[in-house]
Amino acid sequence: MANLNIDSIKANTFDAIVIGSGISGGWAAKELTGKGLQTLVLERGRDVKHVVDYPTTMMNPWEFEHRNRLPLAVKEANPIISKCYAFYEGTTQFFVKDAEHPYVQEKPFDWIRGYQVGGKSLLWARQTQRWSNFDFEGPARDGYAVDWPIRYADLAPWYSYVEKFAGISGNKDGLDTLPDGEFLPPHEWNCVESHFQKQISAKYKDRHVIMGRAAHITKPQPIHLQQGRAQCQHRTICERGCPFGGYFSSNASTLPWAAKTGKMTLRPNSVVHSIIYDEKKGKATGVRVIDAESKQMMEFYARIIFVNAAALNTNLILLNSTSSRFPNGLGNDNGLLGKYVAFHNYRAGISGEYDGFLDSTTEGRRPNSPYIPRFRNVYKQETDFLRGYAAGFSAGRASRTNQEGLGASLKENLHKPSLGGWYVGSHMMGETIPKESNFVALDQSLKDPFGIPQLRISVAYDDNDDKMVKDYLEQMTEMFTAAGFTNIRTRDDKRNPGLDIHEMGGVRMGKDPKTSLLNKWNQMHAVKNVFVTDGASMTSTSTQNPSLTYMAMTARSVDYAVKEMKKQNL
Numbered sequence: 001m002a003n004l005n006i007d008s009i010k011a012n013t014f015d016a017i018v019i020g021s022g023i024s025g026g027w028a029a030k031e032l033t034g035k036g037l038q039t040l041v042l043e044r045g046r047d048v049k050h051v052v053d054y055p056t057t058m059m060n061p062w063e064f065e066h067r068n069r070l071p072l073a074v075k076e077a078n079p080i081i082s083k084c085y086a087f088y089e090g091t092t093q094f095f096v097k098d099a100e101h102p103y104v105q106e107k108p109f110d111w112i113r114g115y116q117v118g119g120k121s122l123l124w125a126r127q128t129q130r131w132s133n134f135d136f137e138g139p140a141r142d143g144y145a146v147d148w149p150i151r152y153a154d155l156a157p158w159y160s161y162v163e164k165f166a167g168i169s170g171n172k173d174g175l176d177t178l179p180d181g182e183f184l185p186p187h188e189w190n191c192v193e194s195h196f197q198k199q200i201s202a203k204y205k206d207r208h209v210i211m212g213r214a215a216h217i218t219k220p221q222p223i224h225l226q227q228g229r230a231q232c233q234h235r236t237i238c239e240r241g242c243p244f245g246g247y248f249s250s251n252a253s254t255l256p257w258a259a260k261t262g263k264m265t266l267r268p269n270s271v272v273h274s275i276i277y278d279e280k281k282g283k284a285t286g287v288r289v290i291d292a293e294s295k296q297m298m299e300f301y302a303r304i305i306f307v308n309a310a311a312l313n314t315n316l317i318l319l320n321s322t323s324s325r326f327p328n329g330l331g332n333d334n335g336l337l338g339k340y341v342a343f344h345n346y347r348a349g350i351s352g353e354y355d356g357f358l359d360s361t362t363e364g365r366r367p368n369s370p371y372i373p374r375f376r377n378v379y380k381q382e383t384d385f386l387r388g389y390a391a392g393f394s395a396g397r398a399s400r401t402n403q404e405g406l407g408a409s410l411k412e413n414l415h416k417p418s419l420g421g422w423y424v425g426s427h428m429m430g431e432t433i434p435k436e437s438n439f440v441a442l443d444q445s446l447k448d449p450f451g452i453p454q455l456r457i458s459v460a461y462d463d464n465d466d467k468m469v470k471d472y473l474e475q476m477t478e479m480f481t482a483a484g485f486t487n488i489r490t491r492d493d494k495r496n497p498g499l500d501i502h503e504m505g506g507v508r509m510g511k512d513p514k515t516s517l518l519n520k521w522n523q524m525h526a527v528k529n530v531f532v533t534d535g536a537s538m539t540s541t542s543t544q545n546p547s548l549t550y551m552a553m554t555a556r557s558v559d560y561a562v563k564e565m566k567k568q569n570l
């Protein structure tokens with residue numbers, strides 16, 4: 001009996017455990033296995049294999065039962081997830097449905113999740129702007145949250161490292177607000193977008209319109225071909241899964257790369273319940289897992305643990321990891337675990353029309369669009385709100401199928417759409433300030449289908465966010481007017497926090513264990529062999545999309561952890 005026990009412990013023991021297989025977990029798996037560690041990747045959802053498990057990827061609109069739109073019954077059954085633009089008939093298989101995994105909205109919060117191998121990496125919009133020193137210095141300069149324990153220079157080589165492997169397209173724009181990276185050729189502009197870009201640089205010294213940097217292979221390099229990935233085909237149906245591997249996902253890139261080392265054990269349907277803390281050893285020894293199919297609780301062990309379950313689920317797992325040493329959650333000596341959660345303010349948008357260029361139109365599709373880096377409060381505080389916003393921008397020409405004629409003339413006319421005028425639009429991407437009052441906690445009574453406490457989310461906008469929305473609408477109206485756009489319409493859709501899908505914080509990095517949970521290596525101050533490298537670790541949120549930063553931080557943190565293991569410090 002004792003031998004049996006020892007054998008089963010051995011079988012369940014690895015060098016490293018990674019919790020979650022999305023963008024950050026995929027990178028942890030790739031880096032750990034690449035450095036020779038036997039690595040167990042625990043993923044709560046089902047397996048999704050590259051290409052074979054993308055059931056809708058080759059379907060035409062007429063092949064869908066509901067022409068690729070959401071049936072009313074699905075919409076009504078999923079009021080939260082239906083608000084996400086990427087949730088449609090062709091993608092429903094990759095989103096968590098509202099009733100499946102309940103949570104408590106102490107304040108309205110739309111929690112958008114993808115529980116499967118690959119996580120949300122299958123669904124994301126692939127915008128990959130680096131953060132800059134203006135972001136990492138923000139809290140210290142403006143006096144909110146706590147000072148980041150790192151600066152841009154700490155991450156810069158790791159940005160380069162992950163960019164080359166993931167494949168990021170972009171232009172070297174030479175802006176200090178948005179550092180350049182290792183870019184594949186950028187996507188193209190259309191004439192109205194170029195017009196806007198020229199007008200803005202002529203009128204403003206400090207405002208720029210650039211092509212978004214995006215995780216698309218515009219020109220495959222040997223490293224991409226070695227991953228089995230090919231050039232992006234501009235199909236713009238990425239969120240169904242891409243059989244070309246044209247955009248970066250864990251499924252197409254990091255996970256198969258990790259598998260090739262022979263060192264990865266990927267265990268889908270494994271819901272991590274909590275991390276096991278051994279008081280005698282003074283460290284974490286493994287994790288408790290509920291098998292999603294058998295509902296049995298099991299344990300797995302390792303020398304180091306990377307928590308990459310996506311920001312709020314990482315908070316949940318740590319809060320649920322209680323012991324007599326840590327009665328309020330793992331590493332939570334200061335009571336701040338779950339607090340200082342922040343997100344991105346995506347509430348505002350603006351649209352307009354343009355009368356010129358009626359002899360031109362666009363051809364084909366583009367999985368990306370221009371981007372306006374943050375220009376407010378960059379070098380000095382100039383408004384009555386803290387921080388600033390970036391903005392997306394795009395222009396297109398309305399076209400309608402020409403159905404005139406019969407027979408041959410109808411066929412010919414179908415190829416000649418009737419063109420309307422040009423339309424333009426922009427949406428806001430604002431930084432929000434992390435505050436202690438924006439927090440997540442475990443609900444004391446409600447449990448999920450696995451008996452794990454439900455997450456109680458208490459996150460809201462504040463006065464700073466309202467002022468920022470007002471400023472974005474004023475400034476963009478001025479910029480649209482300067483570019484000669486007409487029929488300008490502004491909107492504040494007052495969407496709930498969460499729909500930006502950039503929730504961050506709760507397990508923040510910092511210099512001082514009294515005011516933060518993680519050190520500059522994303523390592524828990526109080527439990528040295530546990531690392532958190534997803535959005536939970538973010539001290540503040542920047543305005544840039546965060547996933548590239550999670551990738552870079554993960555690779556950097558694994559590098560540190562493995563060096564520490566070799567020195568026998570872990």
Ligand SMILES: Cc1cc2nc3c(=O)[nH]c(=O)nc-3n(C[C@H](O)[C@H](O)[C@H](O)COP(=O)(O)OP(=O)(O)OC[C@H]3O[C@@H](n4cnc5c(N)ncnc54)[C@H](O)[C@@H]3O)c2cc1C
Nearest residue numbers: 020022023024044115119120125126127272310534545547
């Ligand atoms: C429509 C959409 C558009 C987006 N656009 C962009 C963009 O343009 N740019 C950008 O930077 N970001 C974008 N994002 C956000 C981006 O997807 C996330 O920031 C990123 O996926 C986070 O990586 P992650 O590894 O932390 O989490 P995920 O990719 O969500 O992976 C987490 C994984 O952990 C698993 N997990 C959770 N709990 C447990 C548990 N208890 N046990 C075991 N496994 C668990 C989940 O099932 C999941 O597979 C977008 C997201 C969506 C949905």
